[in-house]
Amino acid sequence: MSRIRPHSAVARAGGLLIIGLALTACSSGTSQEQREYAVPExxxxxxxxxxxxxxxxxxxxxxxxxxxxxxxxxxxxxxxxxxxxxxxxxxxxxxxxxxxxxxxxxxxxxxxxxxxxxxxxxxxxxxxxxxxxxxxxxxxxxxxxxxxxxxxxxxxxxxxxxxxxxxxxxxxxxxxxxxxxxx
Known part of the structure; x- marks a missing residue:
């Protein structure tokens, strides 16, 4: 029977949280495309x-x-x-x-x-x-x-x-x- 050490479970959860936040930041539009041209009259x-x-x-x-x-x-x-x-x-x-x-x-x-x-x-x-x-x-x-x-x-x-x-x-x-x- 394996035992999970409390600090390793917390570390894994923290790591998953960081990865999840990073993926969310990438997909939430923080690097949205922009219009680099001017719209003429x-x-x-x-x-x-x-x-x-x-x-x-x-x-x-x-x-x-x-x-x-x-x-x-x-x-x-x-x-x-x-x-x-x-x-x-x-x-x-x-x-x-x-x-x-x-x-x-x-x-x-x-x-x-x-x-x-x-x-x-x-x-x-x-x-x-x-x-x-x-x-x-x-x-x-x-x-x-x-x-x-x-x-x-x-x-x-x-x-x-x-x-x-x-x-x-x-x-x-x-x-x-x-x-x-x-x-």
């Missing part, structure tokens, strides 16, 4: 609500943007925002027939139910996507009238906030209306 030439957009951006070292037009006539512009090479947010500005609604425009961009609307359906949004239609950004080409539509989609954020997305799409759409694209 403009993405691909368009002003954005920095604070609202910052909530959607993950921690990381480097933020890059890439602007691209999807056609020769520059009717569709996308701005991909990447953190450490991973797409995290995409903004879009697209010319579509003026007679169409934001709902029609968003149908081709998302498979999800947006669930919220503002300004009589001019803005549609969920907790991580938002779409809008400009009021004063129009152009005529031949017999066709176009209006600029806007979009913001967060791809890798765990942050979900429909009110923030509403504010973002309204601010972004107003900035697009004031841009040189609408002159």
């Amino acid at each position: 403009r993405f691909c030439g368009t002003a954005v609500d920095r604070d609202g957009l910052a909530a959607l951006l993950p921690p990381g070292k480097k933020l890059t943007t890439r602007e691209k037009y999807l056609d020769d006539k520059k009717l569709t512009e996308r701005c991909d925002i990447q953190v450490d090479g991973k797409l995290v947010v995409r903004t879009s500005r697209e010319w579509w027939p003026k007679k169409e609604s934001t709902d029609w425009f968003a149908t081709g961009k998302t498979r999800n139910d947006l669930g919220h609307q503002a300004d009589d359906g001019r803005f549609l949004y969920s907790d991580y996507e938002a779409f809008g239609k400009t009021e004063n950004c129009q152009r005529t080409t031949g017999a066709y009238e176009y209006a600029m539509f806007t979009g913001i989609q967060a791809y890798s954020s765990e942050h979900r906030d429909s009110n923030a997305m509403k504010d973002l799409i309204i601010h972004f759409t107003e900035a697009v209306e004031q841009s040189s694209d609408c002159d």
